[in-house]
Amino acid sequence: MIVADHPDKKVVATMQLTFIPNLNRKGSKRMQIEAVRVDNNFRNQGIGAKMINFAFIKGREQNCKIAQLTTDNSRDDARRFYEKLGFKASHLGMKINLSHD
Numbered sequence: 001m002i003v004a005d006h007p008d009k010k011v012v013a014t015m016q017l018t019f020i021p022n023l024n025r026k027g028s029k030r031m032q033i034e035a036v037r038v039d040n041n042f043r044n045q046g047i048g049a050k051m052i053n054f055a056f057i058k059g060r061e062q063n064c065k066i067a068q069l070t071t072d073n074s075r076d077d078a079r080r081f082y083e084k085l086g087f088k089a090s091h092l093g094m095k096i097n098l099s100h101d
């Protein structure tokens with residue numbers, strides 16, 4: 001879990017990175033990026049882009065060959081944010097709820 005702090009406010013952004021062993025691509029790891037959130041009052045200042053670029057550094061340190069994430073279909077602005085950073089919507093993500101409630 002990565003948090004970004006700011007002198008005026010303790011935590012202004014979060015991100016969760018998971019390094020996943022994989023059978024594909026000669027057993028190389030891939031990095032899952034989740035829980036990317038920037039505090040409302042701190043958006044559009046480049047903090048999100050900085051966090052994702054930091055994630056790329058961490059992923060390369062872990063020898064991950066791919067970084068992946070999902071973003072809600074309804075979030076056009078988030079999609080634009082990720083595409084500007086180089087992500088491509090190359091796969092269709094699928095989910096199912098496993099909880100009973």
Ligand SMILES: CC(C)(COP(=O)(O)OP(=O)(O)OC[C@H]1O[C@@H](n2cnc3c(N)ncnc32)[C@H](O)[C@@H]1OP(=O)(O)O)[C@@H](O)C(=O)NCCC(=O)NCCS
Nearest residue numbers: 036037038043044045046047048049050071075077078081
């Ligand atoms: C998406 C998000 C992480 C971007 O963080 P950020 O620090 O504002 O991003 P940056 O300043 O580096 O980049 C700004 C870009 O992000 C986009 N963006 C996405 N949602 C935004 C929002 N609610 N407010 C401002 N910018 C937003 C802007 O469109 C902008 O791109 P543009 O210049 O083409 O308009 C942040 O807006 C956020 O936490 N959104 C809510 C949660 C979310 O959607 N998370 C990602 C999906 S899991």
